[in-house]
Ligand code: HEM
């Protein structure tokens with residue numbers, strides 16, 4: 001191959017691939033809005049707050065950003081809004097071990113951020129993040145889940161609590177809770193955590209009394 | 224060794240600024256590493272420290288490449304640079320703008336409310352990774368780069384030599400400048416925001432910058448082992464051609480999970496797994512050329528050039544391909560595996576590139592006949608060994624994270640505080656080793672040729 005041929009291959013080949021890339025970009029732009037909910041003024045305002053405080057300097061969103069703190073794309077599915085709002089305004093007020101700094105986020109800003117994060121949680125991301133296969137397998141294989149275990153999963157308790165090494169770190173570990181608290185305490189605490197622990201960041205359990213009973217039963221079995 | 228044109232000396236201004244920023248980058252990198260162990264370690268929060276770390280990195284490499292370009296264009300065009308005072312203006316304007324941006328980051332770090340939007344634009348920090356620089360700074364950067372391109376273009380017009388090397392170099396730089404623009408507008412949708420953001424980040428490091436690296440590699444092989452122009456230029460075209468053919472559509476490896484259509488899994492998966500091919504060609508090119516020629520004029524320069532080719536392939540190619548297929552990336556996306564790759568790729572591809580250019584052109588600029596290369600070798604080994612261990616450590620942290628968070632469903636906060644703690648500690652220790660290497664380099668940079676040295680790396684009069 002002569003130098004001139006190699007040069008032409010480089011120039012025209014690059015242009016060729018760039019044109020394909022532009023065509024794909026054009027097609028993608030037409031499809032993006034259908035793959036996510038409508039962007040309201042509040043969602044957009046939340047995105048501005050996101051940029052203002054440089055949240056991406058610690059967190060990832062849609063998997064891109066920094067790896068210092070958890071991914072936030074689906075956070076509003078995992079944790080209740082009330083708790084998240086309290087956390088954003090003053091992280092340590094919900095959990096003394098929180099290390100996210102108090103950035104000065106106002107109450108309105110927190111609402112906007114949560115509207116934005118609600119929006120991101122509903123984007124069609126081709127199935128990302130994947131469901132943890134080992135955790136799913138642990139639930140299916142072995143023995144049947146009890147009624148209480150199922151409630152524990154469906155009510156999202158494991159977003160904040162650890163049992164046998166799995167779960168979130170916002171609240172205390174529950175692996176041995178059965179030997180720490182009695183039935184009345186647990187039941188009452190579920191109905192209204194604030195009555196038992198002042199300024200508790202644990203959300204009230206929104207379920208029928210019968211279900212709360214089953215949940216309490218499950219807690220008592222953890223010894 | 225000596226320069227042919229007086230104005231080539233200007234490269235040293237750019238190198239000096241680059242070297243100072245390199246030192247700053249690594250210092251703040253160590254602070255960031257310490258904050259993984261003690262989050263409250265420093266007055267500035269992690270996000271500000273990280274912003275300084277990655278911005279210093281990108282800027283010093285760009286500034287270093289600017290200096291190298293002025294040198295190469297003057298040499299290849301066989302003439303003085305067009306309008307030297309304007310070059311100096313471009314240099315000082317860049318220094319002032321960068322300093323202002325850095326002060327802005329620190330101000331915002333101390334006082335987050337100072338970044339409240341003014342007419343919908345955040346004034347100190349855009350809050351987007353790598354392109355945190357606020358809009359007013361974007362404009363200044365574009366002006367500086369346009370001026371830089373214009374001066375080089377006018378220099379080439381003086382003699383109209385249009386060599387392949389300088390054509391490719393300028394082509395890569397124009398592409399670089401153009402690819403800054405997609406990062407300069409606001410998108411209401413976070414999906415579109417990230418879509419265009421990757422045009423800047425990916426098409427820079429895996430497109431424009433690799434083209435520049437290919438052109439400079441050809442130049443360095445000519446200078447340092449006296450390789451024949453026709454041969455190096457032909458391989459250069461083939462290498463940078465492949466970079467573009469695979470790298471442009473390879474952008475798709477960032478469009479798997481951000482809300483983009485599913486066909487990107489195919490496009491990105493196929494093209495990005497071919498991206499290591501041109502990088503391997505560059506390694507082969509460096510070895511073949513070196514073996515063919517016996518008259519090595521600058522041992523340190525050659526050493527860095529070959530190391531650049533190798534680590535470009537290992538960091539970008541190997542550490543890239545391990546997580547580029549969608550089936551793997553689904554689990555590793557946004558974990559410490561990405562950090563490991565980012566470090567080795569940037570170090571191998573661009574840190575070593577700028578350092579090779581410095582070791583090849585600085586002796587000529589300083590008019591040194593021979594220089595003692597022992598410090599160059601020492602700093603190389605301190606840096607390279609430390610970086611390899613940082614990367615292995617963080618790859619380990621990434622594997623633990625993928626297993627525990629993505630497969631078992633544990634919270635990242637728990638993993639970070641418990642299971643990965645020792646990885647953070649080792650990274651910080653190796654980081655100090657890296658800093659030692661950088662300090663040896665900085666000393667060498669300022670002392671090279673200033674004092675007569677016992678000859679180790681002999682350099683004949685003409686390269
Ligand atoms: C010199 C060239 C390269 C440099 C400097 C580089 C650097 C980086 C950096 C810094 C990131 C992280 C971006 C972020 O902060 O979000 C990244 C991500 C990535 N790179 Fe590279 N890279 C290079 C080449 C390659 C190549 C050749 C491949 C594939 C073969 C590759 C595959 C990837 C992938 C798949 C990701 C996304 C990781 C994730 O999903 O989190 N890179 N690269």
Ligand code: HEM
Nearest residue numbers: 066067068252253255256561562565569570650651654657
């Ligand atoms: C020349 C050498 C270096 C280069 C090229 C480099 C490059 C980078 C890049 C591109 C990033 C952002 C992308 C990512 O996290 O994937 C980053 C982040 C970081 N770097 Fe470096 N770095 C270097 C040296 C160091 C050193 C010596 C340390 C300290 C031990 C360090 C510590 C960090 C930390 C802690 C982060 C944040 C990672 C995270 O978000 O998890 N870096 N660096």
Ligand SMILES: [Fe+2]
Nearest residue numbers: 425429474476
């Ligand atoms: Fe990429």
